[in-house]
Amino acid sequence: MTKHESHADNQAQPIVQFVGVEKTYDGKVNVVEALDLDIEQGEFLTFLGPSGSGKTTTLMMLAGFEEPTAGEILLNGESINRVPPFRRNMGVVFQNYALFPHMTVGENVAYSLKQRRMPKAEIAKKTLEALAMVELEAAADRHPGQLSGGQQQRVALARALVFEPSIVLMDEPLGALDKNLREQMQIEIKRLHDRLPMTFVYVTHDQTEALTMSDRVAIFNDGKIQQLDTAQNVYEAPANDFVANFVGENNRIAGQILTTDGDQCQVQIATGQTITAINVLQLQPGDRTNLSIRPERLRVSQDESGMISMTIKEVIYFGDHIRVTLVTDSTELVAKTPISLTKGMNVGGQVSVTWDVENCRALDVHDEMVA
Amino acid sequence: MTSSAPNNLKSKLARANRRKQFLAASLVAPLAVFLLVAFFFPLGKMLFLSVENTDVQRHMPQTSEAITTWDGQGIPDETVYAALVDDLRIGSENRTIALAATSLNHEIAGFRSLVMSAARRSDDLTPPFQQSLIDHNAKWGEHETWVGFQRAAAPYTLRYLLASVDLKRDVDGEIQKVPESRRVYISYLKRTLWICFVVTALCLALGFPMSYLIANASPRARSILFILVLLPFWTSLLVRTTAWVILLQSTGIVNSMLMWVGLTDGPIQLIFNRFGVYVSMVHILLPFMILPIYSVMRSIPKNHLHASASLGARPFATFRYVYLPRALPGVTAGCMLVSVLALGFYITPALVGGAGDQMLSFLIAEFTIRTANWHMAAALALLLLLTIIVVFSITSRLIRPSRGNRS
Numbered sequence: 001m002t003k004h005e006s007h008a009d010n011q012a013q014p015i016v017q018f019v020g021v022e023k024t025y026d027g028k029v030n031v032v033e034a035l036d037l038d039i040e041q042g043e044f045l046t047f048l049g050p051s052g053s054g055k056t057t058t059l060m061m062l063a064g065f066e067e068p069t070a071g072e073i074l075l076n077g078e079s080i081n082r083v084p085p086f087r088r089n090m091g092v093v094f095q096n097y098a099l100f101p102h103m104t105v106g107e108n109v110a111y112s113l114k115q116r117r118m119p120k121a122e123i124a125k126k127t128l129e130a131l132a133m134v135e136l137e138a139a140a141d142r143h144p145g146q147l148s149g150g151q152q153q154r155v156a157l158a159r160a161l162v163f164e165p166s167i168v169l170m171d172e173p174l175g176a177l178d179k180n181l182r183e184q185m186q187i188e189i190k191r192l193h194d195r196l197p198m199t200f201v202y203v204t205h206d207q208t209e210a211l212t213m214s215d216r217v218a219i220f221n222d223g224k225i226q227q228l229d230t231a232q233n234v235y236e237a238p239a240n241d242f243v244a245n246f247v248g249e250n251n252r253i254a255g256q257i258l259t260t261d262g263d264q265c266q267v268q269i270a271t272g273q274t275i276t277a278i279n280v281l282q283l284q285p286g287d288r289t290n291l292s293i294r295p296e297r298l299r300v301s302q303d304e305s306g307m308i309s310m311t312i313k314e315v316i317y318f319g320d321h322i323r324v325t326l327v328t329d330s331t332e333l334v335a336k337t338p339i340s341l342t343k344g345m346n347v348g349g350q351v352s353v354t355w356d357v358e359n360c361r362a363l364d365v366h367d368e369m370v371a
Numbered sequence: 372m373t374s375s376a377p378n379n380l381k382s383k384l385a386r387a388n389r390r391k392q393f394l395a396a397s398l399v400a401p402l403a404v405f406l407l408v409a410f411f412f413p414l415g416k417m418l419f420l421s422v423e424n425t426d427v428q429r430h431m432p433q434t435s436e437a438i439t440t441w442d443g444q445g446i447p448d449e450t451v452y453a454a455l456v457d458d459l460r461i462g463s464e465n466r467t468i469a470l471a472a473t474s475l476n477h478e479i480a481g482f483r484s485l486v487m488s489a490a491r492r493s494d495d496l497t498p499p500f501q502q503s504l505i506d507h508n509a510k511w512g513e514h515e516t517w518v519g520f521q522r523a524a525a526p527y528t529l530r531y532l533l534a535s536v537d538l539k540r541d542v543d544g545e546i547q548k549v550p551e552s553r554r555v556y557i558s559y560l561k562r563t564l565w566i567c568f569v570v571t572a573l574c575l576a577l578g579f580p581m582s583y584l585i586a587n588a589s590p591r592a593r594s595i596l597f598i599l600v601l602l603p604f605w606t607s608l609l610v611r612t613t614a615w616v617i618l619l620q621s622t623g624i625v626n627s628m629l630m631w632v633g634l635t636d637g638p639i640q641l642i643f644n645r646f647g648v649y650v651s652m653v654h655i656l657l658p659f660m661i662l663p664i665y666s667v668m669r670s671i672p673k674n675h676l677h678a679s680a681s682l683g684a685r686p687f688a689t690f691r692y693v694y695l696p697r698a699l700p701g702v703t704a705g706c707m708l709v710s711v712l713a714l715g716f717y718i719t720p721a722l723v724g725g726a727g728d729q730m731l732s733f734l735i736a737e738f739t740i741r742t743a744n745w746h747m748a749a750a751l752a753l754l755l756l757l758t759i760i761v762v763f764s765i766t767s768r769l770i771r772p773s774r775g776n777r778s
């Protein structure tokens with residue numbers, strides 16, 4: 001493995017490339033299918049997806065604990081399929097921390113440095129620095145069992161970072177923590193990433209976590225990456241019906257393409273109305289489609305000026321906004337509306353909704369219900 | 372209010388705890404009673420035999436009574452001699468004097484014939500008995516004779532316990548080693564410990580890899596391996612041991628194979644020696660090593676091994692620094708089980724060992740079954756029990772994982 005050159009020279013080359021990677025455990029079903037993925041130098045990439053979608057499997061193949069059944073994984077342009085995990089120089093943080101219970105916190109952190117046969121003084125110095133980075137210098141002589149969940153997680157982080165790996169892999173590292181601690185740790189991890197010249201690959205099925213922390217998010221489903229994009233694009237411009245429904249709240253209106261016109265199309269929906277939408281997937285006239293509109297993009301007005309007339313079914317007060325559920329005979333929509341606009345909106349009242357064309361996307365029809 | 376509140380709370384807590392303890396105690400009460408009646412009481416009674424000393428008291432009651440008042444200076448006065456003659460007369464009539472004489476002989480060699488001949492002539496003796504007895508045999512006038520008698524007539528004795536470690540008291544009550552030619556028990560003890568050590572080491576050497584194999588096998592292979600390990604449990608110890616006799620005897624399968632392959636010309640002695648003892652004891656005890664190690668190995672998370680590898684540890688380092696420390700409690704448990712069981716082995720060495728391969732329990736059996744010396748059997752049993760306790764505490768200390776050691 002060549003020592004990688006300076007940051008600038010490498011900008012063009014991704015640090016990790018998955019080329020046609022497949023993985024099957026039982027020889028029948030591919031849990032990862034024809035995966036092509038470039039991980040950029042220094043980015044914070046998150047794998048987000050429902051349970052069983054292949055996130056952990058992908059991460060474990062990168063770490064070297066699982067072998068791909070087809071395809072190749074490149075690190076700095078060189079295949080690492082045959083490189084055993086202990087030579088890959090990747091820091092890994094596991095969901096349940098996997099701290100060694102028979103060693104003290106300090107010994108846990110020093111472990112990787114000892115394996116690299118560093119001088120004792122340097123080991124002590126680096127260990128202390130790493131523990132200081134997660135504000136746990138005082139706990140060096142304690143055993144992991146004597147620490148709280150959040151503290152153990154921080155030790156696991158320090159242990160994975162102390163030997164300055166080029167890539168740090170984290171598999172749902174915050175899954176076992178309660179909500180407050182999780183949010184606090186999210187910020188800490190994000191700060192560490194900003195400070196250190198390392199690439200972070202992060203697995204979660206918490207979408208808020210994915211959207212707030214990542215430079216890019218890879219949405220997994222059925223062993224395939226459904227969309228790989230910035231957090232904003234994944235939310236604002238979902239590439240397909242699955243992503244639209246998996247990430248954030250989505251209004252889904254079933255319909256059929258009537259005509260297409262450049263990047264726009266006319267869609268007939270169940271109410272009989274025809275709606276203009278962005279034709280994201282280049283669908284053809286006659287194709288079935290699900291329209292996707294985010295709840296905060298719906299404008300509710302208390303007169304008949306909108307596109308669709310609807311009845312208010314439910315109003316929920318959230319403090320900073322109001323969530324209104326609207327129904328017609330065939331459709332149910334959810335709108336998130338600023339409080340200032342909701343005076344006089346009561347259950348049973350008649351309203352109409354409207355939206356901007358660029359916020360209505362015509363996507364494919366994904367049959368499976370998504371949690 | 373402020374000062375009384377804590378006390379109040381404390382007493383409430385104490386009351387609540389008492390209720391809980393009472394409930395817990397009443398739950399285990401039947402077991403406790405059973406253990407007391409069926410285990411501790413008989414065991415205690417048996418071990419008590421090792422210091423009990425009632426033969427002389429029972430069969431020479433008057434002398435035993437009289438001698439308690441002797442101050443141990445010179446020789447006793449006439450009352451003791453008179454009591455002795457009485458006892459001798461009654462004893463030879465009832466034919467119980469021989470029992471007392473045997474017991475006395477344990478204390479001082481030659482006492483048996485001294486007492487027996489005096490008993491035969493007891494009707495000829497005339498007062499004053501002191502003079503009459505000394506005339507009969509000068510030994511009755513010796514200080515040592517009476518010191519020995521006083522010791523033999525005491526209700527408790529350390530004689531058997533001392534004998535079990537090849538020690539005895541001389542005439543002055545000093546503890547000293549028995550003559551070289553009569554030292555046997557210590558060599559049995561040493562041999563017992565050595566066999567126990569070798570068997571434990573062999574079980575560990577064979578059992579550790581086997582446990583690892585089972586713990587990491589696929590579920591199907593695991594259940595097959597498990598059956599193979601547990602199979603011996605379903606056959607009786609006796610059957611298993613005799614099976615080894617059949618396998619290893621000079622006309623047995625193993626020897627036939629060796630000769631057929633041409634490794635030897637004639638049969639090798641594989642049984643009725645130490646080799647046979649090791650082979651069959653290891654075979655019988657191996658499951659006790661494998662099971663605890665296996666169950667601990669199963670509980671070692673894969674993640675920890677992965678974490679170690681990701682931190683740059685080669686497979687051997689991962690084994691040495693992560694796997695082994697986690698597996699040690701199982702190793703400790705296995706070694707303790709095997710060594711403690713091995714110390715008490717009797718049937719197997721008796722069947723497949725030679726004369727030089729018998730262990731302490733063989734001696735205990737000898738004393739109970741053949742010579743009916745319950746005192747000596749009890750003393751040796753106590754010695755074995757103490758040995759087991761010592762070995763138990765040493766093994767549990769030696770290989771306990773040292774927490775927080777920073778090497």
Ligand SMILES: Nc1ncnc2c1ncn2[C@@H]1O[C@H](COP(=O)(O)OP(=O)(O)OP(=O)(O)O)[C@@H](O)[C@H]1O
Nearest residue numbers: 025026031049050051052053054055056057058205
């Ligand atoms: N060791 C294994 N042997 C057999 N099948 C496995 C193994 N590990 C995972 N799988 C299967 O592979 C599929 C993908 O698993 P994976 O652990 O990658 O999912 P994931 O996306 O990490 O899910 P989660 O969010 O629940 O952790 C699942 O259907 C799972 O049942």
Ligand SMILES: [Mg+2]
Nearest residue numbers: 055056057171
């Ligand atoms: Mg997972």
